[in-house]
Amino acid sequence: MAAPPATASAPSWCLSASRGLGSVVVPAPPSGGPRIGGRDRFLGVRSKAVSGVQSGTVLDDGVQRPWKLSDARLVLEDGSVWKAKSFGASGTQVGEVVFNTSLTGYQEILTDPSYAGQFVLMTNPHIGNTGVNPDDEESNKCFLGGLIIRNLSICTSNWRCTETLEEYLMKRNIMGIYDVDTRAITRRLREDGSLIGVLSTDQSLTDKELLEMAKNWKIVGVDLISGVTCDVPYEWSDKTDSEWEFKKGQSTESFHVVAYDFGIKHNILRRLTSYGCKITVVPASWPASEVLNLKPDGVFFSNGPGDPAAVPYAVKTVQEIIGKVPVFGICMGHQLIGQALGGKTFKMKFGHHGGNHPVCDLRSGRVDISAQNHNYAVDPESLPEGVKVTHINLNDNSCAGLQYPKMKLLSLQYHPESSPGPHDSDLAFGEFIELMKSNRL
Numbered sequence: 018m019a020a021p022p023a024t025a026s027a028p029s030w031c032l033s034a035s036r037g038l039g040s041v042v043v044p045a046p047p048s049g050g051p052r053i054g055g056r057d058r059f060l061g062v063r064s065k066a067v068s069g070v071q072s073g074t075v076l077d078d079g080v081q082r083p084w085k086l087s088d089a090r091l092v093l094e095d096g097s098v099w100k101a102k103s104f105g106a107s108g109t110q111v112g113e114v115v116f117n118t119s120l121t122g123y124q125e126i127l128t129d130p131s132y133a134g135q136f137v138l139m140t141n142p143h144i145g146n147t148g149v150n151p152d153d154e155e156s157n158k159c160f161l162g163g164l165i166i167r168n169l170s171i172c173t174s175n176w177r178c179t180e181t182l183e184e185y186l187m188k189r190n191i192m193g194i195y196d197v198d199t200r201a202i203t204r205r206l207r208e209d210g211s212l213i214g215v216l217s218t219d220q221s222l223t224d225k226e227l228l229e230m231a232k233n234w235k236i237v238g239v240d241l242i243s244g245v246t247c248d249v250p251y252e253w254s255d256k257t258d259s260e261w262e263f264k265k266g267q268s269t270e271s272f273h274v275v276a277y278d279f280g281i282k283h284n285i286l287r288r289l290t291s292y293g294c295k296i297t298v299v300p301a302s303w304p305a306s307e308v309l310n311l312k313p314d315g316v317f318f319s320n321g322p323g324d325p326a327a328v329p330y331a332v333k334t335v336q337e338i339i340g341k342v343p344v345f346g347i348c349m350g351h352q353l354i355g356q357a358l359g360g361k362t363f364k365m366k367f368g369h370h371g372g373n374h375p376v377c378d379l380r381s382g383r384v385d386i387s388a389q390n391h392n393y394a395v396d397p398e399s400l401p402e403g404v405k406v407t408h409i410n411l412n413d414n415s416c417a418g419l420q421y422p423k424m425k426l427l428s429l430q431y432h433p434e435s436s437p438g439p440h441d442s443d444l445a446f447g448e449f450i451e452l453m454k455s456n457r458l
């Protein structure tokens with residue numbers, strides 16, 4: 018990552034001026050459902066800020082309005098219809114709506130493959146103000162279904178910014194909606210549990226048709242890992258850039274780790290490398306026997322999207338590996354380890370998504386603020402004797418980490434690599450290193 022230029026070249030200030038408010042004829046907005054979000058006094062401010070850049074909306078009656086009218090709908094499976102404005106791609110897309118409480122880090126969230134099949138609703142109302150840049154990608158693609166936000170920033174101001182959020186989503190064919198009451202939707206998800214929704218800019222589809230699509234779509238029991246994993250093995254050797262490194266001291270020993278890619282984030286690979294690992298990343302279906310033939314110091318099971326009970330092949334792989342070499346699992350990796358040990362996973366009411374989840378390490382009493390993103394959890398009651406619950410999420414006491422010394426195994430339900438999120442839990446990578454070290458003795 019480059020340092021900020023000494024003479025600040027003009028930041029990409031107001032790059033987003035041309036976003037989606039162009040001179041298109043907008044069909045009459047659909048009727049029905051809660052009328053949420055279209056607070057024109059805010060739009061007035063927006064149109065003022067971009068005045069002179071675009072010519073506004075020409076209505077059928079010939080009246081020019083320099084702001085955009087509702088042109089998108091979010092229809093939830095509970096029958097509620099939310100009018101919104103579109104940015105990014107247009108079309109119709111089905112997904113599970115989850116809310117994320119991170120204040121920012123939207124680019125890392127957009128490129129976290131664990132969000133495949135989901136719409137991410139950001140509870141922070143102001144999104145897009147830092148644009149996007151080439152360094153903050155957590156994978157090579159956006160796998161999520163779409164982005165739901167309250168306000169799309171009218172300006173983009175950051176020295177690293179190369180593109181606006183809207184341009185970025187447009188290029189990646191990802192739908193976004195704004196000017197929707199994200200608080201009301203979040204409360205609904207918290208009260209009634211996670212919901213399937215349909216995002217659409219297609220005015221020819223009725224609310225009823227969209228509702229049918231939402232009701233007929235399933236995410237539980239679906240293997241989403243196979244759609245996000247890499248095709249062939251590859252080596253990874255990039256550390257966290259020295260400018261951003263917060264762990265002091267060089268690792269003196271080197272460890273060969275094979276990392277299963279169930280939807281791995283780049284920052285996991287960077288953190289492991291910073292701790293002295295050389296990594297071979299393998300696809301989700303890579304045979305355990307071939308991994309063990311490489312005689313790695315340790316095996317890592319990554320995060321990944323969807324239902325951990327829908328990927329028995331991955332559970333079998335984990336079963337064939339645990340007990341033979343030290344292992345570490347994160348999120349989906351943790352859930353697969355739980356199942357491989359004979360435990361059960363279950364779907365939570367609305368899951369944990371955000372960079373502000375307190376977890377307690379029950380071994381030390383230490384509390385970390387962690388980055389989390391999961392809808393499923395391991396039922397600790399279902400685990401065999403000897404498996405220790407090391408961490409709990411302090412919001413609901415759910416299982417957030419496991420240890421099984423007999424099998425040299427560690428796992429966390431959350432994301433110690435954060436990105437985005439606080440660095441409190443980075444020490445977990447050090448614990449994996451110690452586990453591999455002790456296995457060498």
Ligand SMILES: NC(=O)CC[C@H](N)C(=O)O
Pocket residue numbers: 131319320321322323324325347348349350390391392393394
């Ligand atoms: N981040 C992840 O690995 C997500 C795990 C799993 N897909 C869940 O939603 O629980």
